Amino acid sequence: MKSQLLRWWYGLATREQRLLLLATPLLLLGAFYWGIWQPLHYAAERNSITLQQLERQLVAFQQVRPLLQQSASGPARTGGTLAQIVSTSARSFNISVSRMQPQNDQLQLVLDDLAFEQLMPWLQQLHYQNGVQLVSLDVAATDNPGIVRVRRMVIE
Numbered sequence: 001m002k003s004q005l006l007r008w009w010y011g012l013a014t015r016e017q018r019l020l021l022l023a024t025p026l027l028l029l030g031a032f033y034w035g036i037w038q039p040l041h042y043a044a045e046r047n048s049i050t051l052q053q054l055e056r057q058l059v060a061f062q063q064v065r066p067l068l069q070q071s072a073s074g075p076a077r078t079g080g081t082l083a084q085i086v087s088t089s090a091r092s093f094n095i096s097v098s099r100m101q102p103q104n105d106q107l108q109l110v111l112d113d114l115a116f117e118q119l120m121p122w123l124q125q126l127h128y129q130n131g132v133q134l135v136s137l138d139v140a141a142t143d144n145p146g147i148v149r150v151r152r153m154v155i156e
Contacts, residue, residue, distance in 0.1 A: 082107045085130045093122040111150035
């Protein structure tokens with residue numbers, strides 16, 4: 001291999017040899033710049049910009065964190081025990097609770113048939129004004145349009 005390369009080199013004219021001696025370092029320098037330096041430089045620049053964006057997001061999340069923690073825990077329960085809250089609010093919405101069964105910190109309810117438009121504001125009031133969390137809700141349609149049957153509702 002070396003002998004073939006030397007034969008090729010000495011087969012070139014002197015002028016071609018000088019041209020190759022000058023061009024080779026320039027080609028190597030160009031290959032280093034565009035093949036290694038420039039991609040690394042752009043990657044570092046992109047990473048720096050991304051880091052700055054993430055730091056800004058972190059600061060924003062840290063400022064909003066107390067609000068998020070408050071909303072995640074929900075409003076504090078007010079108005080007595082869970083059964084008292086349900087009884088009082090159900091009466092104010094003309095909702096008839098046919099069965100109320102306590103289970104640890106939860107309360108399982110079965111409601112008489114009622115209008116869907118009546119159920120949703122009641123659930124909203126339970127959550128936002130009384131701090132009651134809806135765990136599960138099993139609702140079935142009845143033969144009457146707009147009337148639903150709440151088979152099982154678990155709150156805490």
